[in-house]
Amino acid sequence: MLIKKTADIRSSQVTSKSLYLDRRKFLAGAATLAGAVAVGGVACVSAAAPEPTQGGQKLPGVVKGQFNTDEKQTPYKDITNYNNFYEFATDKYEPAALAKSLRTRPWTVKVEGMVQKPKTYDIDSLLKLATLEERVYRHRCVEGWSMVIPWVGYSFSKLISQVQPLGSAKYVEFTTLNDPAQMPGVRYRVLDWPYTEGLRLDEANHPLALLTFGLYGEVLPNQDGAPVRIVLPWKYGFKSCKSIVRIRFMDKEPATAWNKAAPNEYGFYSNVNPNVDHPRWSQAKERRIGEFFKRPTLMFNGYRDQVASMYAGMDLKKYY
Amino acid sequence: MLKLKLLKLAVFLAALIPLARLGWKAYQHMLGANPIEVITHSTGDWTLIFLMLTLGITPLRKLTGQHWLIRFRRMTGLFAFFYASLHFTTYIFLDKFFDVNEMLKDIAKRKFITVGFTAFVLLIPLAVTSTQGMIRRLGKRWQMLHRLIYISATAGVVHYWWLVKADVRKPQYYALALTLLLGYRLLAAQRKKAAPARLAAQSRAQAATGA
Ligand code: HEM
Numbered sequence: 001m002l003i004k005k006t007a008d009i010r011s012s013q014v015t016s017k018s019l020y021l022d023r024r025k026f027l028a029g030a031a032t033l034a035g036a037v038a039v040g041g042v043a044c045v046s047a048a049a050p051e052p053t054q055g056g057q058k059l060p061g062v063v064k065g066q067f068n069t070d071e072k073q074t075p076y077k078d079i080t081n082y083n084n085f086y087e088f089a090t091d092k093y094e095p096a097a098l099a100k101s102l103r104t105r106p107w108t109v110k111v112e113g114m115v116q117k118p119k120t121y122d123i124d125s126l127l128k129l130a131t132l133e134e135r136v137y138r139h140r141c142v143e144g145w146s147m148v149i150p151w152v153g154y155s156f157s158k159l160i161s162q163v164q165p166l167g168s169a170k171y172v173e174f175t176t177l178n179d180p181a182q183m184p185g186v187r188y189r190v191l192d193w194p195y196t197e198g199l200r201l202d203e204a205n206h207p208l209a210l211l212t213f214g215l216y217g218e219v220l221p222n223q224d225g226a227p228v229r230i231v232l233p234w235k236y237g238f239k240s241c242k243s244i245v246r247i248r249f250m251d252k253e254p255a256t257a258w259n260k261a262a263p264n265e266y267g268f269y270s271n272v273n274p275n276v277d278h279p280r281w282s283q284a285k286e287r288r289i290g291e292f293f294k295r296p297t298l299m300f301n302g303y304r305d306q307v308a309s310m311y312a313g314m315d316l317k318k319y320y
Numbered sequence: 321m322l323k324l325k326l327l328k329l330a331v332f333l334a335a336l337i338p339l340a341r342l343g344w345k346a347y348q349h350m351l352g353a354n355p356i357e358v359i360t361h362s363t364g365d366w367t368l369i370f371l372m373l374t375l376g377i378t379p380l381r382k383l384t385g386q387h388w389l390i391r392f393r394r395m396t397g398l399f400a401f402f403y404a405s406l407h408f409t410t411y412i413f414l415d416k417f418f419d420v421n422e423m424l425k426d427i428a429k430r431k432f433i434t435v436g437f438t439a440f441v442l443l444i445p446l447a448v449t450s451t452q453g454m455i456r457r458l459g460k461r462w463q464m465l466h467r468l469i470y471i472s473a474t475a476g477v478v479h480y481w482w483l484v485k486a487d488v489r490k491p492q493y494y495a496l497a498l499t500l501l502l503g504y505r506l507l508a509a510q511r512k513k514a515a516p517a518r519l520a521a522q523s524r525a526q527a528a529t530g531a
Contacts, residue, residue, distance in 0.1 A: 078352075078353035081352065081353060082352060082353035082354060086486070086487075090485075090486070090487035092353075092354075093352055143485075145354055145357075188487075188489070190486045190487045191486060258486075261486050262485075262486070279430075280430055280431075280432055280482070280483065281430060282422075282425075282426070287354065287356065287357075289353045289354060290353075293417065294417070
């Protein structure tokens with residue numbers, strides 16, 4: 001069942017910042033040209049399709065993507081009320097309320113490092129860089145629970161090809177916003193803020209790696225990593241960095257937040273693997289949110305056919 | 321006497337509120353996305369809280385001189401055992417689905433489970449010997465036996481500390497509370513030991529001045 005929370009303000013009532021500015025510009029011109037009648041008309045037309053900027057607003061032009069699982073999708077209210085987002089709180093039920101303080105506009109993502117075309121992207125231009133696809137992925141948390149989530153985004157490789165990594169670039173690092181004014185959780189040093197995550201370049205180029213802007217056809221709610229995050233369905237959830245402000249291409253393996261916190265528990269790869277236990281609990285089974293009995297965890301979270309070749313010959317017990 | 325009985329009833333009912341709340345929320349489907357995790361955490365929290373309350377009674381009684389407080393110690397101790405049993409049952413039933421093999425592996429392999437299990441097992445003899453008859457029968461040995469709660473509570477706090485992923489704030493608060501509660505006893509014991517010597521010295525001094 002899909003339960004949607006009702007937005008405080010109806011999307012049709014929202015005046016986005018750019019619309020507001022456009023209107024002023026237009027008013028100036030309109031005074032010399034036509035009259036007040038036209039103003040109302042144009043404003044109405046624009047207001048019918050404001051830019052979707054807030055969690056819960058419909059994302060336009062989303063097409064059905066590939067790699068979709070047809071398993072039962074986890075209810076919206078669970079995906080948006082049960083979040084590991086330590087920048088807000090270490091309790092999974094709190095980010096839903098606390099993340100309201102996150103401002104997702106204006107927002108820029110700096111893409112830099114070993115690339116031919118470093119660039120700082122405005123979030124709205126990043127949204128339009130490629131066709132948005134709906135991808136229904138399994139999501140497995142390292143804590144032993146899982147969900148099925150209809151994400152909206154496009155393959156991260158589309159952005160990679162825009163910035164053209166140098167031959168020397170072998171890794172990608174993602175960095176989450178670190179702003180104590182908006183994120184109460186970073187005032188306490190549970191992790192070494194800012195949160196960073198990383199991938200090998202071939203992993204980052206894998207078509208499954210999704211640069212993600214939405215879920216259930218709508219803009220990402222803040223607690224799910226708005227305005228932009230990465231989703232890597234064959235890895236434990238913490239690898240999928242949220243609220244990204246920087247993407248850096250490097251020749252060395254980047255340090256990652258959880259690996260720094262507990263290197264013997266969280267490796268750089270952190271591929272979902274039922275045969276390699278977390279030192280403190282088994283990873284053989286998982287509890288799918290909404291189900292009573294646990295189910296067996298699948299190798300690479302069920303994406304073995306797609307990703308196993310990237311790790312051929314690697315000892316996955318060593319590179320956990 | 322009647323007042324104490326009523327107060328006991330009130331405390332008894334209050335101690336059941338956490339369970340009632342869980343039951344009500346479960347019935348209303350209000351336990352959130354992962355109800356079993358909530359039940360595990362809530363019963364674990366209340367076990368530790370009741371252990372701390374139990375350990376708090378003696379210091380509070382001595383510091384305030386309100387000696388009737390001792391009448392509540394058995395009840396809070398038994399509630400600690402009660403919530404620990406629920407906590408353990410949740411683990412056996414809802415986490416491992418009675419898979420004994422898997423449980424034994426867990427207890428042997430995962431140190432947070434090993435200490436949690438230790439904490440729980442140590443509470444069993446305490447619950448069994450909590451009756452008036454047992455207290456009488458065991459005499460002095462009863463007190464010795466019931467000092468196991470120090471180890472059990474310590475193991476409980478270590479269990480919590482070891483199971484959190486990164487945020488050790490809450491286990492830290494419990495550790496602080498436990499340090500105060502056990503530290504008080506240590507100090508009190510030392511004073512007691514010192515007391516006879518002090519008294520003797522005092523009387524010697526008095527005798528000297530009197531002479
Ligand atoms: C006196 C004994 C025990 C005490 C005081 C205790 C206390 C706790 C506490 C405070 C928590 C964390 C609650 C939270 O996060 O809010 C917890 C979690 C847990 N306990 Fe215990 N516990 C005890 C015995 C046991 C035993 C015997 C087992 C199993 C054999 C066990 C298994 C667990 C598990 C599986 C969790 C959840 C871990 C997680 O979510 O990662 N505990 N316990």
